[in-house]
Amino acid sequence: MRSSPAVRARGITKFFDEVIALDGVDLDVPAGQVHGLVGPNGAGKTTLLGLLLGLAAPDSGALQILGAPVGRSLSVPDGVAGFVDGPGLYPGLTARRNLAALAALRGLDRADAHVGEALEQVGLTDVADDRVQGFSLGMRQRLGVAAALLTRPRLLVLDEPANGLDPAGTRQVHRVITDVAAEGTAVVLSSHRMDDLAALCAQVSILAAGRVVFSGPVRKLAAESGELDYRVVVSDPAAAPTVVSQIPDLRLLPGRDFGARYDSEALVVRGPVTALDQLVARLVRADVAVRELAPVVAPLEAAFLALTGSTAEPSDAGSR
Numbered sequence: 001m002r003s004s005p006a007v008r009a010r011g012i013t014k015f016f017d018e019v020i021a022l023d024g025v026d027l028d029v030p031a032g033q034v035h036g037l038v039g040p041n042g043a044g045k046t047t048l049l050g051l052l053l054g055l056a057a058p059d060s061g062a063l064q065i066l067g068a069p070v071g072r073s074l075s076v077p078d079g080v081a082g083f084v085d086g087p088g089l090y091p092g093l094t095a096r097r098n099l100a101a102l103a104a105l106r107g108l109d110r111a112d113a114h115v116g117e118a119l120e121q122v123g124l125t126d127v128a129d130d131r132v133q134g135f136s137l138g139m140r141q142r143l144g145v146a147a148a149l150l151t152r153p154r155l156l157v158l159d160e161p162a163n164g165l166d167p168a169g170t171r172q173v174h175r176v177i178t179d180v181a182a183e184g185t186a187v188v189l190s191s192h193r194m195d196d197l198a199a200l201c202a203q204v205s206i207l208a209a210g211r212v213v214f215s216g217p218v219r220k221l222a223a224e225s226g227e228l229d230y231r232v233v234v235s236d237p238a239a240a241p242t243v244v245s246q247i248p249d250l251r252l253l254p255g256r257d258f259g260a261r262y263d264s265e266a267l268v269v270r271g272p273v274t275a276l277d278q279l280v281a282r283l284v285r286a287d288v289a290v291r292e293l294a295p296v297v298a299p300l301e302a303a304f305l306a307l308t309g310s311t312a313e314p315s316d317a318g319s320r
């Protein structure tokens with residue numbers, strides 16, 4: 001049983017009337033892995049997480065969760081916890097009472113100890129006796145994660161757990177997720193933020209229009225970005241174009257396309273990273289100092305945009 005993957009999905013399809021939300025999705029998540037789902041709005045992330053939580057059943061395909069096949073009946077599979085579309089909480093109750101109610105509902109022994117531990121894990125001990133209606137979005141998210149941890153799940157399913165979190169809250173939730181994964185719990189989470197996924201996930205699956213367009217380690221995704229646009233600020237802007245023109249794989253892009261985002265001093269060049277190496281070396285040889293050099297769009301985000309055919313940034317995604 002221990003060696004069973006937490007999730008094994010093959011050819012999962014899910015329709016909502018005429019809309020195909022998932023179209024032949026495969027997903028493998030071993031125990032102890034943090035697996036990220038990313039994709040543009042409407043790509044199918046929430047639908048897939050909902051299937052893992054037993055909130056809906058696939059129309060076709062095979063889904064195994066914690067080694068057991070999932071049938072047509074709707075119920076949260078044993079050992080699975082989490083939330084989609086935000087955690088369900090009682091605003092009029094305190095954080096502690098919310099968790100106590102859930103613990104009672106799930107028939108947990110030593111409920112008080114579990115509740116105290118879960119609040120501690122997400123850093124809400126100090127506000128445990130405050131009503132949830134006064135909580136910020138980020139505090140609610142953290143309480144939702146605490147609620148999911150109450151039953152010590154072997155598969156934790158979280159839809160946008162970083163939504164609304166400030167940097168301290170994000171770090172706290174990341175730590176909780178990393179800790180439970182280190183103890184063997186598989187975590188499947190969605191995020192619009194590539195920086196979140198890069199920090200947390202061993203593997204990511206990119207969904208676009210219900211299909212998996214990439215699945216693998218984050219570093220492999222970054223390597224897929226190939227040619228990137230780089231913004232370069234040098235000490236002698238007039239000299240730089242000549243140097244750029246001497247490097248076969250590098251092109252200078254018209255400045256006007258970037259003028260609104262960047263100062264007029266910056267050049268924008270497009271090419272593989274090896275061409276950038278040559279540029280820096282040649283500029284230095286020509287006595288031109290490089291003051292700034294950075295990709296216009298972060299490599300992970302560039303790969304995301306290329307794979308999903310998006311033209312805009314993935315929501316509030318992460319070039320931050």
Ligand SMILES: Nc1ncnc2c1ncn2[C@@H]1O[C@H](COP(=O)(O)OP(=O)(O)OP(=O)(O)O)[C@@H](O)[C@H]1O
Pocket residue numbers: 016019020021039040041042043044045046047048
């Ligand atoms: N209950 C529903 N009834 C009808 N259509 C639905 C339902 N749930 C999802 N859909 C449709 O299925 C597709 C996938 O939606 P889903 O919410 O899974 O995407 P998502 O990747 O989570 O998007 P977002 O990033 O906006 O949360 C969309 O076209 C959506 O409109």
